[in-house]
Amino acid sequence: LGRVRYRMGEFKHLVVAQFKEGVEVKDILKGMEQLVSEIDTVKTFEWGQDIESHDMLRQGFTHVFLMTFENKEAFTSFLGHPKHIEFSGIFSEAIQKVVLLDFPTAFVKSKA
Amino acid sequence: LGRVRYRMGEFKHLVVAQFKEGVEVKDILKGMEQLVSEIDTVKTFEWGQDIESHDMLRQGFTHVFLMTFENKEAFTSFLGHPKHIEFSGIFSEAIQKVVLLDFPTAFVKSKA
Numbered sequence: 001l002g003r004v005r006y007r008m009g010e011f012k013h014l015v016v017a018q019f020k021e022g023v024e025v026k027d028i029l030k031g032m033e034q035l036v037s038e039i040d041t042v043k044t045f046e047w048g049q050d051i052e053s054h055d056m057l058r059q060g061f062t063h064v065f066l067m068t069f070e071n072k073e074a075f076t077s078f079l080g081h082p083k084h085i086e087f088s089g090i091f092s093e094a095i096q097k098v099v100l101l102d103f104p105t106a107f108v109k110s111k112a
Numbered sequence: 113l114g115r116v117r118y119r120m121g122e123f124k125h126l127v128v129a130q131f132k133e134g135v136e137v138k139d140i141l142k143g144m145e146q147l148v149s150e151i152d153t154v155k156t157f158e159w160g161q162d163i164e165s166h167d168m169l170r171q172g173f174t175h176v177f178l179m180t181f182e183n184k185e186a187f188t189s190f191l192g193h194p195k196h197i198e199f200s201g202i203f204s205e206a207i208q209k210v211v212l213l214d215f216p217t218a219f220v221k222s223k224a
Contacts, residue, residue: 016213033220037220045219046219047217047218048217049215050213051214061211061213062213064213072164099211101165102165109149110156
């Protein structure tokens with residue numbers, strides 16, 4: 001498969017969300033940024049708002065939040081962190097619906 | 113916010129899927145690896161299978177596929193690529209349900 005390379009080990013936490021009407025997503029994001037900046041086991045944090053997909057395909061979901069951890073242990077420690085637990089309460093109040101998936105990452109292609 | 117850094121420009125294509133019973137996910141993955149290795153505009157391709165989240169949280173979804181492109185134009189060109197169109201047909205046949213989101217990436221935290 002040519003340039004394809006494999007890399008294992010990292011663990012990811014994916015959140016796909018639709019917010020309740022009237023929710024200030026900016027405020028939620030601010031809280032999330034604060035959270036990941038304060039907790040050292042969060043290696044990377046990326047997010048995005050869908051601008052392309054048809055409504056039929058995104059099924060009402062609008063936002064993606066993706067955190068990367070060194071390994072599963074780092075993720076587990078994040079889950080139990082008091083600041084994460086506190087923020088989860090705020091986040092749960094703000095969402096209409098949500099899908100969460102937690103998985104070890106398989107990199108199939110990774111160009112520099 | 114301390115070490116937090118921002119970076120913009122990249123465009124991501126996220127697929128969250130549940131496969132039909134009896135589908136050989138290995139075969140689907142093989143086709144996907146082939147696809148991303150053959151199409152140059154796909155910068156990175158990662159995937160994972162949920163091993164952690166409660167069923168209530170993942171709502172039946174089991175797999176995550178995430179592609180990164182240099183920019184939106186590269187993604188649009190990928191969408192129209194004959195090999196992508198061909199593979200989309202195979203993929204659609206294999207899935208029970210799916211959520212797709214396409215978004216420019218905002219990096220809030222990115223440790224080396």
